[in-house]
Amino acid sequence: MDFRDLRVWDEAMELAEQVYAVTSTFPNEERFGLTAQLRRSAVSVPSCIAEGNGRDGVRDYLRFLSMARGSLSELHTQVMLSTRLGFIALTAAAQLEHQILKVGKLLQTLRKSLRAKLPRNTHSPFPIPHSPKTP
Template identity: 60%
Template sequence: MAQDFRDLRVWEEAMQLAERVYALAGRLPREERFGLSMQMRKAAVSVPSCIAEGNGRSSLADYLRFLSMARGSLSEVQTQLLLAGRLGFLSPDDVDAALAQARTVGMLLTGLRRALASKTA
């Protein structure tokens, strides 16, 4: 396990995704401020937060559980981005760029999870 979660590339990528989602959510219509916009932001913040919290836990099982929660939040972000695109709130290019970044985070999460799980085998 990394000594500090800030040393993890997956955490840094997830932080960048959260920043992007915040910027995109700010473009949604005003009436979505307490709806889709807030949901997108909460899910995006949850991804790096779960990575950090898992890293700070004392057991490998807890770490893996928090990485699983990060994966779930990442799926929420992807769904919400797709919905915002379908509703015409975001351009296809903006959605595609954010989803590409989300895929990178997902691959890094999978890699970290596999590396940690191999320590329990």
């Protein structure tokens, strides 16, 4: 399946668009600070989803989805800070929060689905010693 067919990628793209719109009103002195950081985090989420989808193995895909989840958490923190600093209005912050939570749930669903495709490890990394036979 192409990454453009994934709902999580589409919703992450929507989130990035929302972040760009909101940060366009930030003070000029934040252009290289929070504005850039928010945009970088927002772009990272759909980018990691797309890159993971383009990888050959499930484990690689999961690694990139984990990075997307990390970027999403980073973005969430930056949105909260920007709101506290008065750069984002409460209504816009609520819309971003809603979209962040939606993307997070979709990421979790995709990760769970992919983990189910991994082979089960039937061998314990800690072997149970056999008791010696008694005569």
